[in-house]
Amino acid sequence: MPGCPPQPVPEQLKKHFTSDLETGTVVDDVFFIRQVEEKTARTGRKYLKLSLSDRTGIAAARAWDVTEGLRENLAGDTFARIRGRVESYRRQPQLVIERAEKVSSAGLDQRDFLPSTYRDLDELSGFLEYFITEVFDEDYTRLLESFFRDQRFMERFRLAPGDIRSHHAYLGGLMEHTVSVATLCQHTVVQHPRLNRDQLTTAALLHDIGKVDEFICDGRIRYSREGKLLGHVLIGQRMIESRMQTIGDFPGGKGLELLHVVISHHGELEWGAPKLPQSAEALVLHHLDNLDAKIKGYFEIVEGRGDVSWPEMQNLFRRPLSEPRAADRDRKRKNF
Template identity: 35%
Template sequence: MEHVWIKDLPLYQGSQIEGVYLVKERTHGITKTGDPFVGLTLGDKTGDVDAKLWGCTPDKLTFATKDNVIWIRSEVSMYKDKPQLKILELAQKDREVDSSIFLDRAIRDPDEMFLELKEKLSSIEEPFLRALLEAFLTDQEFLGELKEAPGSKALHHSYLGGLLEHTLQVVNLADIVATLYPFLHKELLLTCAFLHDLGKLKELTWRPFSIAYTDEGRLLGHIVLGAEMVGQKIKAIPYFPEGLRITIKHIILSHHGMLEFGSPKKPKNLEAVALNLVDDLDAKLNAVKAFVEKDQAQGNWTEYHRLFERFFLKLPLYGTNNLQGEDLIQDLNGE
């Protein structure tokens, strides 16, 4: 049976569906009449949905726990313009499950993205920056993980290959910015654009069905972990300049820009400021795009985004039949 995507559930209102979904959260409670129920937040790569199993206690659902995959048969209804499920039947389902149902992939091929990234970085000639890059680019285990890793757990580029895609985008943006502002140290900025998020390889885990934080990811975070990874590579490079080591470490540690966003230091040199801005640009554009695409609200506007503290317009206020190009100019000129 073809999988019913969560984003498409409104199309099935009043019908029964069945399929496999990932348990993201589980709660339980008692109704006003004293009947027990279990509440589940179920997900696939297109979104999440609230589901209820009425007349059931948690001890009867030992397999329906967070990060496990279950099979369900359920009724679809709408509440406040959002779909919800009434579970009629469910079973454990953790074998022969297609992980692509739950983990999306970057649109572009990872090998193609890596070749583009490598080509962009090939312009860097400064000997110590070149040596640092080569220490990573010749590490086959590292490269395998870089091509597979997501860019975050949920906010931006949260799909397989997302870290490589984000890294490539930030390097490309840094290249453009350094060309427009020639007072920036272009090779330093490009190097740090490549290095800035590598700590996510240790911060996150993404197998088998969901993206989650590792213990060291929760305790230290990718910024600190990334600075440590770069520091280890630098130690193996003879005579690496101390001033350059400190500068690179500062740019990595400060790339989130603010203390409340996880950076132990604010950006304090030009390249650090530039990296913070281009990183933030790519992350936010990707995050908003993903939020709009997965939104299930009816009408032109999304649900309220708590992090961005706003609604987003899903459809343009102009149509394909509106005046464009020369027609618009002629109209403005009264022709």
């Protein structure tokens, strides 16, 4: 099933994280194997070069005396319980693996292996509930409640990421982004009261709903089959249309206008919007969604949290950007 399912209570708490690995540490814990390559040393000895990850980062590892069983237990894109010792290699810690055992992801808490929002999820849920109560149109309220009062849906929505790489690319990122966009929309309505407040708020809360099924969270955030073939805009459209049919008696014209605001929120055809925004509410949602994504993406890169390089971010903005960390480094050089 696509998405990020509710996380189980782990059978055993994770003790060792990649950021804590120091020379001399004896390790016996579960890690996600991001990458594995079979290499040959200059002596002719075979070994495996691995990248292990968890929520705190990535660690280098090596496995010597390679056997067929070891290869199977250290396959890429899988979890494994790894036993070994951290040694120093070129002044960097490197985990030398002595034993490994493949582990199913079923009993693991993905929050141990993927970064999560720093915001409190219950607090974000409270903001979400507030925005629903601020919608006074009965049809929109019924639609919103059909999603956000559905416990099974909410368990998945709370943990879903906002993206794979560029912004809110962590567990809980979708809800954080949704609350942020809805907040911006409310402020905009105060400045422009002619906007349809209920329609805009409803669209803001539902605009990225398809991301619940667009991604899979299993050691890394990746696209589901639906995400690859359809994308969250079309997935979200199908989800909204299905809920409208389920609750019944949803006015067709009102539903059509709401769907237009939702599916056009990317703003440009080359950015994945099936239609360009044609209403004031659609224009507002597009620009505020883009604003929140771009600002959050910028600061994630500056803080070293995102998985997008600075040159890629500049290309995303289609202009050169000022990097605060680069300016800080320049100032430090001048002080020496």
